[in-house]
Amino acid sequence: MSETETNVETTTSLWGGGVTPYKGISHIKLGMWLFIISDALTFSALLFGYAYLRNASPNWPDPFKFFPSILVSTLMTFCLLTSSLTMVLAVHHSQHGDRAKAFKWILATMLGGMAFLVLHANEWRELIHHGMTTFSNPWGDSMFGATFFTITGLHMTHVLSGVIYLGVVAWRLERRKTFDDEVEVAGLYWHFVDLVWMFVFPLLYLMSVDMGGN
Amino acid sequence: MSEATAHHDAHAAPTGFVRRYLFSMDHKVIGIQYWILALVAVFIGMALSFLMRLQIAYPDTPFAFLEALFPKGAEGGQLTPEFYLSMVTMHGTIMVFFVLTTAPQGGFGNWGLPIQIGARDMAFPFLNMMSFWVTFLAFVAIIIALFFAGGAPLGGWTGYPPLSALGPEAGPGQGWGMTWWIISIALFCVASLIGSLNFIVTTLVLRCKGMTLMRMPLTCWGWFTTAILSLLSFPVLLGAGVLLLLDRHAGTSFFLPSNLVVGGKPVDHSGGSPILFQHLFWFFGHPEVYIAILPGMGAVSQIIATCARKPIFGYRAMVYAIFAIGGLGFFVWGHHMFISGMNPYTAVAFSVLTLTIGVPSAVKTINWLGTIWGGKIRFNTPMLFSLGFVSVFVSGGLGGIFLGQSSVDLFLHDTYFVVGHFHLTMGVSAIFGIFAGTYYWFPKMFGRMMHEGMGKAHFFISLIGVYLIFIPMHTIGMGGAPRRYYDSTSFKYLEDIISMNSMITWAAFITIGAQAIFVVNLIWTMLAGKKASDNPWEATTLEWICATPPVHLNFDEDPVVHHGPYEYSVPGAEKDYIMQTDPPSAVPAGTPAQH
Numbered sequence: 001m002s003e004t005e006t007n008v009e010t011t012t013s014l015w016g017g018g019v020t021p022y023k024g025i026s027h028i029k030l031g032m033w034l035f036i037i038s039d040a041l042t043f044s045a046l047l048f049g050y051a052y053l054r055n056a057s058p059n060w061p062d063p064f065k066f067f068p069s070i071l072v073s074t075l076m077t078f079c080l081l082t083s084s085l086t087m088v089l090a091v092h093h094s095q096h097g098d099r100a101k102a103f104k105w106i107l108a109t110m111l112g113g114m115a116f117l118v119l120h121a122n123e124w125r126e127l128i129h130h131g132m133t134t135f136s137n138p139w140g141d142s143m144f145g146a147t148f149f150t151i152t153g154l155h156m157t158h159v160l161s162g163v164i165y166l167g168v169v170a171w172r173l174e175r176r177k178t179f180d181d182e183v184e185v186a187g188l189y190w191h192f193v194d195l196v197w198m199f200v201f202p203l204l205y206l207m208s209v210d211m212g213g214n
Numbered sequence: 215m216s217e218a219t220a221h222h223d224a225h226a227a228p229t230g231f232v233r234r235y236l237f238s239m240d241h242k243v244i245g246i247q248y249w250i251l252a253l254v255a256v257f258i259g260m261a262l263s264f265l266m267r268l269q270i271a272y273p274d275t276p277f278a279f280l281e282a283l284f285p286k287g288a289e290g291g292q293l294t295p296e297f298y299l300s301m302v303t304m305h306g307t308i309m310v311f312f313v314l315t316t317a318p319q320g321g322f323g324n325w326g327l328p329i330q331i332g333a334r335d336m337a338f339p340f341l342n343m344m345s346f347w348v349t350f351l352a353f354v355a356i357i358i359a360l361f362f363a364g365g366a367p368l369g370g371w372t373g374y375p376p377l378s379a380l381g382p383e384a385g386p387g388q389g390w391g392m393t394w395w396i397i398s399i400a401l402f403c404v405a406s407l408i409g410s411l412n413f414i415v416t417t418l419v420l421r422c423k424g425m426t427l428m429r430m431p432l433t434c435w436g437w438f439t440t441a442i443l444s445l446l447s448f449p450v451l452l453g454a455g456v457l458l459l460l461d462r463h464a465g466t467s468f469f470l471p472s473n474l475v476v477g478g479k480p481v482d483h484s485g486g487s488p489i490l491f492q493h494l495f496w497f498f499g500h501p502e503v504y505i506a507i508l509p510g511m512g513a514v515s516q517i518i519a520t521c522a523r524k525p526i527f528g529y530r531a532m533v534y535a536i537f538a539i540g541g542l543g544f545f546v547w548g549h550h551m552f553i554s555g556m557n558p559y560t561a562v563a564f565s566v567l568t569l570t571i572g573v574p575s576a577v578k579t580i581n582w583l584g585t586i587w588g589g590k591i592r593f594n595t596p597m598l599f600s601l602g603f604v605s606v607f608v609s610g611g612l613g614g615i616f617l618g619q620s621s622v623d624l625f626l627h628d629t630y631f632v633v634g635h636f637h638l639t640m641g642v643s644a645i646f647g648i649f650a651g652t653y654y655w656f657p658k659m660f661g662r663m664m665h666e667g668m669g670k671a672h673f674f675i676s677l678i679g680v681y682l683i684f685i686p687m688h689t690i691g692m693g694g695a696p697r698r699y700y701d702s703t704s705f706k707y708l709e710d711i712i713s714m715n716s717m718i719t720w721a722a723f724i725t726i727g728a729q730a731i732f733v734v735n736l737i738w739t740m741l742a743g744k745k746a747s748d749n750p751w752e753a754t755t756l757e758w759i760c761a762t763p764p765v766h767l768n769f770d771e772d773p774v775v776h777h778g779p780y781e782y783s784v785p786g787a788e789k790d791y792i793m794q795t796d797p798p799s800a801v802p803a804g805t806p807a808q809h
């Protein structure tokens with residue numbers, strides 16, 4: 001079909017086709033970005049629901065004492081933020097071709113994630129122990145427990161999948177099977193999960209602190 | 215998702231039946247799989263509508279065959295109210311999700327997008343395969359819901375709580391049937407996310423050399439915009455579905471208000487709001503309308519330009535209009551909730567935004583008319599269905615101007631006016647788009663020309679049929695006939711519409727019957743149809759330079775594009791059209807470039 005002509009016009013442009021317009025962004029990375037946008041909307045739906053119900057409620061409880069709830073959740077936040085930092089280091093080393101270091105920092109990231117999960121699970125256990133369920137709690141509006149468990153539950157599922165995902169990436173890294181920016185793509189996901197927590201923490205925890213009033 | 219992504223680069227041609235036709239990663243096979251799934255679904259949905267129409271027109275007449283088919287649902291030959299309502303629900307669900315969303319985007323989009331932008335395959339072939347099979351699972355789940363003991367769900371395709379959130383105590387159909395319904399929708403959301411992500415990446419990065427964005431066929435713009443809409447709207451529905459599932463099975467009450475009494479017994483839930491579900495549902499639900507219609511608009515633009523032998527009128531305006539419709543679609547969900555109770559000022563805002571969508575829609579319509587104006591029109595079946603699409607879309611769309619105004623909607627909400635409106639503008643238009651696409655691409659997909667005579671008969675009966683069905687529905691809606699009612703003959707004020715209802719039913723029977731022509735045509739063409747040449751419609755886009763049907767990985771060598779997609783009737787050119795891959799010299803010197 002195409003004869004041997006030379007003047008192929010407009011193909012120098014990045015959007016002219018034949019090349020990816022995003023320099024240095026692989027298909028998989030772009031796909032991950034789109035997944036993140038989409039997943040962010042699922043979280044938004046839940047957070048919107050939370051805001052809606054909380055605003056409509058006449059007796060929304062704020063039962064979280066500084067100790068243990070806020071202290072523990074701050075510690076959880078610290079674990080997750082630190083794991084984001086270690087993830088940055090893992091990406092940095094993998095970009096510089098240092099497999100061993102990247103591998104180690106991924107393990108550190110997984111450790112941070114697991115610490116978060118253990119603390120979180122423990123917190124759930126305590127709350128359930130205090131009589132908080134998805135349909136009732138000793139403090140006020142039953143939807144407090146429902147929104148809390150649903151939103152943190154979905155987030156926890158994301159952290160758990162993230163730890164498993166990172167485990168797979170580390171394993172592939174060790175066996176030299178990773179594609180170019182696999183660690184970075186995994187990092188995107190991990191930072192996203194972290195970012196979601198930065199919404200969950202203030203909205204669900206800090207806004208429910210027992211200030212000792214009323 | 216993550217690690218499951220196969221690299222986009224040439225996967226080897228598969229051998230063996232399973233890898234080739236079942237678990238294929240070839241976008242063309244996956245597209246055809248989606249298309250077949252939608253074909254199965256549309257006949258199930260149509261059968262359900264047949265039963266509904268029978269009930270509406272003859273509520274008091276027993277039919278022996280009904281009892282034979284449904285010993286429980288139609289005892290004594292008459293449908294029970296519960297059975298009727300579950301027909302309504304399942305018809306809506308199956309049609310919206312598994313036909314209108316599946317065929318134009320999953321089917322034709324998968325088959326056509328990579329090939330039209332000159333790519334070898336989708337960016338993520340494995341995910342593509344996965345998205346089909348998850349859709350298939352969702353379909354299995356909805357069929358399970360249909361046949362589940364205790365009754366299929368009957369709360370309407372919107373699944374509004376509190377009814378849908380309560381569980382079996384809320385009555386028949388609210389047990390596991392409803393749970394399966396939610397599972398099906400959730401699976402569909404996942405499949406749709408995977409699919410749309412793939413479409414977007416493919417469009418952005420896999421265009422062949424010379425295929426600038428503004429040289430993409432309008433079909434690709436339709437699929438691309440639809441993918442963006444799916445990516446942004448389905449996750450919200452997924453969130454709503456998860457919450458609904460928790461309400462049913464984990465004791466939460468997101469959508470269940472306090473002091474609810476069902477069947478004389480107070481419900482042990484409090485603190486939630488059914489309106490919250492409506493917000494989440496319609497934030498998805500309205501973009502969904504455009505998810506159904508935009509690919510059809512793309513296909514129709516393509517076919518109208520091809521068959522009128524003229525460049526599309528206002529290509530850029532068409533692209534911007536697609537984006538405007540898609541973008542505005544996210545800000546109008548409130549117009550489904552005017553009577554749910556909202557601040558009148560909010561309603562005004564939603565009204566104004568809703569009516570604004572009329573502007574880009576009008577731009578598209580005028581441009582279609584501008585395209586056929588003075589063209590050498592070839593009235594073949596794809597063209598007829600495309601013109602039918604424009605006609606039906608406009609007729610239905612005009613009803614939207616009424617419904618979009620909150621004050622008028624207060625009266626028309628939940629009447630047959632709404633049923634007539636959305637069936638014409640979303641349902642039938644999208645179906646006509648699917649038919650147009652089927653007749654148009656069938657020669658390339660399967661290598662045989664569909665029979666023109668049968669195609670035309672199919673078109674004319676369908677066109678007249680759908681108008682006879684849905685325009686009168688507007689009338690009886692204005693007369694006050696509420697939708698979803700099992701039997702409206704017992705209302706004094708609705709006595710006058712009984713004869714109109716039987717007329718609609720008979721028109722529906724004839725239209726449903728006419729679809730047999732399509733089926734016969736399909737089977738006949740598959741077995742004995744005329745072999746298609748490589749470019750039977752003399753179209754310009756890239757799929758027509760491929761072999762018939764296209765080989766694995768589509769092209770022998772990577773195509774290079776030099777022209778816009780609709781170079782028809784080029785003055786002084788050798789033929790009356792210039793393929794996108796023709797050398798630049800194909801345009802005679804002095805002819806102004808169209809793109």
